[in-house]
Amino acid sequence: MQEAFIAACLYRPPVVLGRQVRPFSPYHALALEAVNSPFAHDPVTGVTPDSLVVAIHTCSLSYADGLHVLLDTAAIQKWGASVGKWDFETTLKVFKRHIADSMVLPVFYHTGDEEDARAPVAWHLATSGMRFLNMTETEAWDCSIAKLVCYRACISEWNGSKSLKSDEEIKGRKILEEIAAREDAEKAKAT
Numbered sequence: 001m002q003e004a005f006i007a008a009c010l011y012r013p014p015v016v017l018g019r020q021v022r023p024f025s026p027y028h029a030l031a032l033e034a035v036n037s038p039f040a041h042d043p044v045t046g047v048t049p050d051s052l053v054v055a056i057h058t059c060s061l062s063y064a065d066g067l068h069v070l071l072d073t074a075a076i077q078k079w080g081a082s083v084g085k086w087d088f089e090t091t092l093k094v095f096k097r098h099i100a101d102s103m104v105l106p107v108f109y110h111t112g113d114e115e116d117a118r119a120p121v122a123w124h125l126a127t128s129g130m131r132f133l134n135m136t137e138t139e140a141w142d143c144s145i146a147k148l149v150c151y152r153a154c155i156s157e158w159n160g161s162k163s164l165k166s167d168e169e170i171k172g173r174k175i176l177e178e179i180a181a182r183e184d185a186e187k188a189k190a191t
Contacts, residue, residue, distance in 0.1 A: 005120050007104045009141070016095055017053070017083045019060040024102035027063040031070050043096060049088050053080040056095060128152045 013021045022028070032039045032055060038046030039055045047055075057076045061069055069075075125148040129140030132155050140148075 004104045005123055007101070011101055011104075013098055013102065014094060016056045016098065017086055017091060019056055019079075021056060021059040021095075021098055022062060024059060024099050025063070027061075028059050031058050031061070035070070039099070043099075047092060050080070052088070052092055052095065053083070056091075059095075059098075125149065125152065128155070 011023060013023055015021070029040065035054060035058065037055050037058070038048075038051050054076060057079060058070060122145075125145060126137075126140040126143075128151070129135040129143055129148050130137060133140075133151060135143065
């Protein structure tokens, strides 16, 4: 199994300058872009202590917190001042490592015209629970594997899969289809 699938579920972000940062998300990328953060443009040479404080604050927020929290510069400055003395290089290293750890991505394999990540079964099951059963992410990851497999099997059968049907069921279905075809042919002859 690719490490990316394990890391995506198990990664726990660090506390940086006393703030619990969240896994780096599309919201964080967009928010850092919106505040013109060097982390969106040049995290190698453009980072200053102030821009690092803003980035840490931004990455401790959730999309659900709303834009007003992101733009509350007075609150960000107040928090930054309350941190006290801190080591810039060490904090920068921890924060950059956090972003890198949050963005471990799966390798995609090319099979003909398609891309395949060879995702683990657990990911397929959780995704199936969210997509087809309208489960929340938490509900899907906490649901019994046996239950998710059974739901997925039913969905597959509805979509025409024969993989879980017994030989007798498949033969019986074939016989019914042949009878229906003969009846349709006889009706067509009669008209």
